[in-house]
Amino acid sequence: MVAHLVRLKLDLLRNGSRRSAAALIGMVLGMLYGGGLILGALILLVTLRIQGDAELTRTLVTVGGAFLVAGWALLPVVLFGIDPTLDPTRFATFAVRERTLALGLLLSALIGLPGVGTVLVVLGTVFASSRSPSALLVALVGGALGLATCVIASRVVSGAASAVLASRRGRDIAGVGGLLVLLALGPLLAFVNDGGLTRERLTALADLLAWTPLGWAWAAAGDVMLGDWASAGIRLLLAAALCLVLFVLWERLLVSILRNPRGAVGEGGGGPHGLGLFAHLPGTPMGAIAARAGTYWVRDPRFNFPAIMTILLPAGLLFPGLGGEGSAVFLALMPLVSAYLIGWGQHNDVGYDSTAFWLHVVSGVDGVADRVGRLFPSGLIALVCVPGYALLGPVVGGSWALFPAALGTGTAVVLNGFAVASITSAVKQYAVPSPGESPFSNRPGSVGVTFAVQTVCGGAVMALSLPEIVLFGLALFGYGWAAWVALVVGPVLGVVAFVVAVRIGAGLFRTRQADLFQDLVSMR
Template identity: 40%
Template sequence: MVAQLIRLKARLLANSFRRSPWQLVGVILGAAYGLFLAVMLIIGMVGLGSQEPELVRTVLVCAVSAVVLGWAIVPVLFSGADATLDPARFSTFPVPRRELTAGLLLTGFIGTPGAVTLVLFVAAAAAWRQSGPAALTAVVAGALGALFCLALARLTTTAALALTSKRRFREVATVLVFIPLVALGPILGGLQAGISAVFDVLPHVADVLAWTPLGVFAALPGDVLAGEWATGGARLLLALAYLAVVVWAWSVLLMRSLQNPVQASGGSKGSLGLGMLAWFPATPWGAIAGRSLTYWFKDPRYAAGIVVVPLLPFILWYASSQTPTPYMVYAAAPLMAVMMGFSISADISYDSTAFSLHVTTAVRGVHDRAGRALACGVLALPLVMAAAIVPPLVIGRPGDVVALAGLTVGALLSALGVASVASARWTYAVVQPGENPFKSPPGAGARAALTQLATMGVAFLLLIPEIALVITYFVTDRALFAWLALAVGLAAGSVLLTVGIRVGGRWIDTRMPELMQAVTLNK
């Protein structure tokens, strides 16, 4: 049965490649990146092997501890990222507990994260090459450590199943993933300032981690090299006990979750009245705008796509504070505008089977495009304009507001126009409603990345006139060019948005059956 589950995982992956060549391209690119990363780290471990054994032990124990901790935390936040062999699908099959546990655990190595972790942990033997017994111990301990990572990830995700099934938890997790980006600069600056103190503390930290589940496997080769057989034996027994307890605990929780499956919760309650539909006129485009704006506030997939947008001013503000000219923060507003406008490029794909409402009611394509663009604009315009107005006022250059506002408005309108065309012409597999926003569905990957990159690239190219005028304003410091940038941004952006809505609407009218088929298949 274990071998059958492994073959099943491999077959499912192979079938997904046959279904979509872009999926295969994405996996190849991911594997190439993982291989490159592995080669670089292996080269680093070969170089580390020429250092003192104490330093080798400290570095490996701390590094492996960080990886193990990542395996425990990241899969919970990104729950559902790999649903190729979902344990819930075995609830109706009488598979023995032992075989199911072992099979699902070992299938974790069929995939880039598990395979790269196994290779890197085993390759740690290169750092212990000065001793044959220590290197052999590193190979065995590395394989056990990689298995422990997979078991720990399964345990934490299964234990958190009741939370990850709730939409509100997924929304909070989405924010938590990106909020540390704001503090990343100060954190790195603090580490750089106290780097010597960190190195003084690391050996003591490694001594503690070597007895915990995080670093016990990485510490075994050092005991063999030092000839501390009693300590090494005790640590080996402790490591095996950690592995056995984690696997046993996961198997118990797995059986309970299969017998009493947790129902996914949308996290929303009924509301009185029309909600956001009442904010817009009783017209086709008004109804679509109200429905789309409701998605923006209640669908975590939209939040996952733009949660980093409000953080851009803070990130660029810190980056500009480290340079002599504190104007890097000016780039936040146009970048936010392009990202917000681009965010509706997958609206039709996100609709999934709900797009049938447009088909059965014969909604005109121009109304669909206008409604979706209006909903995004209502949410995005106050946000991006605040990012365009506040930084110049804080820096003490209020005259820059006009130029920056022109560039920002032009960026938002142009990006909405380009996205209105792109989403009507190209669809791709996206996360389905109610699923984790970080899940990678079959058929996604390279095709989605190329489509998104091309859409954003075109949006930036269309901003060349506004960018040129803004640069001229900063070089000459003449207010005329700032007002010209504002006028061109409003005029060119409005024209591009109108053209995008009309062209995208025409494509929807002529391709509505194909679009309905595409969003039905993109699951």
């Protein structure tokens, strides 16, 4: 059964790449980008082995390994979601031993670009630590335990997050948890910003991580190279115990899901009284689309959970901005980061409609009404967040001289993001969780397309915002006139780009409705 699950994952990945040319191109781009990162990491590890600095090798391997574990646990949730071939609910009707299924799902998680890349990096850490037979043996054991920690932690976190977001109360808890994560990242950013990232600071960070679950497996080989056998043995035992505990948690979580599969996200009891936003917005096509979009953002976890993270994420710049050199720059960047996330986040809005998009097709919705109406909830968030973050920076200690530049550039960035989204959401969609599914789920073979579309959209937003960004940079270097020019030019150019893009997007929407609907059906 374990081998069968691995073959199934390989077949699904191969079939996903054959689904369309766009999927194949996206996969190639993902391989090029991820391969470049992996190649850089391997070159660094080989250099450490040749250099012969055991302390530096231990430091970088421990810090890098800790971030690798954290990445496996968090990035699949934040960015691309769970591969549905690993979704336990799909196996609820099969008579498969639960422990066998647990092992098979863990091994199949290594099939794919992230798994292969991680295995290569782990082998690189083994090579970097191979200064003696004993260090090589400990590095092999530690690398295996570190790899197991990455995979099992990813499954546990993803499965637990999906269960938490199955209820409205759980989504509220997740929002608070996201805020706590941001608060935890703040001191780390401040640590890096205050005085720079020196070897002494990296060593101190490695020593700290080495006694945490993130670094137990990775620091053991370094301890052997430095002659600290006692610490190495303790850390290996702790890492093995951690893997065992995580596997037990994963098995129990799997049993719970198989015996009570959550086929839909929802809660009983009916919805709110009255028509909600439909009773307060104009009774026009644009008003109806805006009310529908706003209702989705309030009630659908596929929208409200990312919205919470989008609102809170720029606040992480407060911590490095509260002290040290360059603090005013971090504080001034908050509205720009907020604007970029809000505007860019709309580029795949049609993809979330799934087959319900047929209502837009058969009702003959005007393209302008559709393009503008969809931006209603994100527009409200932008009206609060962009000026709010621009004002918050100077209030907490930033430079008031940068306030005009931050506000003008942030306004331009969010409008340019809406402009790009008005066009791209009428051109190409990529797979997203279907209505009722976990907000962390996704389709096999879609990561490459997702990455390609997101990269193109992000680059387009930055290209449109380049004049305002240049003015913002000049303001940072003390040119006061540039700040006031950005305050005037930013909104003007942003409005122009938005109006032109809405017209173009409306035309594409009218001519490509059937193609968009066909794409959405094929993604189910």
